[in-house]
Amino acid sequence: MAERPNRHSDGERPRRDGTGPRKGAPKRDGAPKWEGGSKRDGAPQRDGAPQRDGAPRRDGAPKRDGAPRRDGAGYRGARPAGGSRPPRPNRPEGDNDRPRHDDPPIPDDITGKELDRIARNELKTLAKENADRVAQHLVMAAALIDDDPQLAHKHAQAAARRAGRIAVTRESLAITAYAVGDFALALRELRTYRRISGSNEQLPLMVDCERGLGRPEKALELGRSVDRRTLSVPTRVELAIAMSGARLDLGQPQQALEELEISQLDPTTAFSYSPALFDAYAIVLDELGRTDEAEVWGRRADIAAEALAAAGATEGDETIEIIELDDSDVLDSVTAIDEPEIAEPELEEPEGDDAR
Numbered sequence: 001m002a003e004r005p006n007r008h009s010d011g012e013r014p015r016r017d018g019t020g021p022r023k024g025a026p027k028r029d030g031a032p033k034w035e036g037g038s039k040r041d042g043a044p045q046r047d048g049a050p051q052r053d054g055a056p057r058r059d060g061a062p063k064r065d066g067a068p069r070r071d072g073a074g075y076r077g078a079r080p081a082g083g084s085r086p087p088r089p090n091r092p093e094g095d096n097d098r099p100r101h102d103d104p105p106i107p108d109d110i111t112g113k114e115l116d117r118i119a120r121n122e123l124k125t126l127a128k129e130n131a132d133r134v135a136q137h138l139v140m141a142a143a144l145i146d147d148d149p150q151l152a153h154k155h156a157q158a159a160a161r162r163a164g165r166i167a168v169t170r171e172s173l174a175i176t177a178y179a180v181g182d183f184a185l186a187l188r189e190l191r192t193y194r195r196i197s198g199s200n201e202q203l204p205l206m207v208d209c210e211r212g213l214g215r216p217e218k219a220l221e222l223g224r225s226v227d228r229r230t231l232s233v234p235t236r237v238e239l240a241i242a243m244s245g246a247r248l249d250l251g252q253p254q255q256a257l258e259e260l261e262i263s264q265l266d267p268t269t270a271f272s273y274s275p276a277l278f279d280a281y282a283i284v285l286d287e288l289g290r291t292d293e294a295e296v297w298g299r300r301a302d303i304a305a306e307a308l309a310a311a312g313a314t315e316g317d318e319t320i321e322i323i324e325l326d327d328s329d330v331l332d333s334v335t336a337i338d339e340p341e342i343a344e345p346e347l348e349e350p351e352g353d354d355a356r
Contacts, residue, residue: 103158104140104151112136119168126163134163141172149179160189167197178205183212200226204238207246216249237264237273241280253287260284267297270304278304 112135113120119138123131137159144152153176160173174189187209190202203226210219223243228236240259247256260281264273278301285294 103137103161104154106136106140110136110139112139114139122166122168123163125166130162134159134166134169137162138168138172141176145176145179149176152176153180165196167193167199170196171202174202174205178209178212181212183209187213200231201235203231204235204242207239207242211242211246211249216246219243219246219249233264234271234273237262237277241276244280244284248284248287253284257281257284257288267300270307272308275301275305275308 112132115123115135115138120135123134126134137155141152141155141159144155153173156169156173156176159169163169170189170193174186174193177183177186177189187206190206190209193202194200194206203223207219207223210216210222220243223239223246228239231239240262244256244259247253247259260277264271265277265281266274267278278297282294282297282301285291285297
């Protein structure tokens with residue numbers, strides 16, 4: 001402990017090593033109490049640590065004079081010579097800058113222009129080269145759906161990967177998924193399609209997907225969730241057939257028959273949807289044990305299909321409005337009327353079966 005300094009008679013503050021406390025200030029353990037703390041200049045060093053004349057040096061590490069350096073390299077290590085980043089491989093323009101999956105090949109004679117005009121318009125938001133490739137995959141999916149649904153599904157998947165926000169690609173993926181029996185995927189894609197497009201025109205297929213998943217009650221609930229008068233006539237017919245199938249799944253053949261007894265069940269005329277409607281009606285009649293009537297409606301389904309084929313109609317073609325039918329095994333004549341669209345009947349108050 002340092003000795004206490006002598007007081008001076010002239011009242012000056014005593015000093016110790018050039019500095020000292022105020023006059024009369026008490027000491028702590030022999031150390032003077034300094035007003036404002038000790039001064040850095042002349043302050044003792046601690047354990048031999050180097051004096052702070054900038055940034056401290058630690059274990060011989062280089063002095064910080066900017067960005068930190070480690071072993072003489074930059075923070076991220078040495079960069080390759082000749083540039084700051086390695087160049088990226090070239091990609092085709094409009095290819096969405098995405099890694100390509102194992103897309104199925106497309107024949108040289110498929111250009112994508114075969115796609116219908118409405119679907120092509122949906123693809124206009126894409127870069128031209130990507131839109132053309134998506135169109136090619138969609139054309140292939142449609143061409144293969146009946147003969148090779150698995151390959152058609154791969155083309156639809158390729159189209160959806162490239163244009164996942166386009167309604168027609170999600171719709172195509174849903175249809176091919178349904179064709180290969182993946183009802184869960186089909187239903188999920190149909191919901192996405194409906195959300196993007198705002199359309200309920202694929203509601204019958206959604207009902208069938210619920211049936212495929214073993215949920216006929218939910219299928220009926222889904223089918224009743226939309227006002228049928230807001231749907232096109234062909235979609236109404238398809239929905240009636242799907243709802244009838246759900247009734248059969250539940251062991252309710254009489255209610256299944258009632259689902260089909262709609263105004264479009266007219267044996268004197270045939271529209272593009274008539275063969276399927278007549279055939280579904282025949283199946284339910286047979287379930288009820290009404291075999292004679294079932295045979296009549298089965299024959300009517302064949303006649304309608306033959307009439308449409310003779311008129312040059314294709315499946316789903318809505319330009320064939322009315323074909324006069326003779327209720328016999330052979331048609332003497334076929335009259336076809338071509339119009340841009342099927343004229344829908346005027347909406348009236350629903351009666352009987354149409355009220356469902």
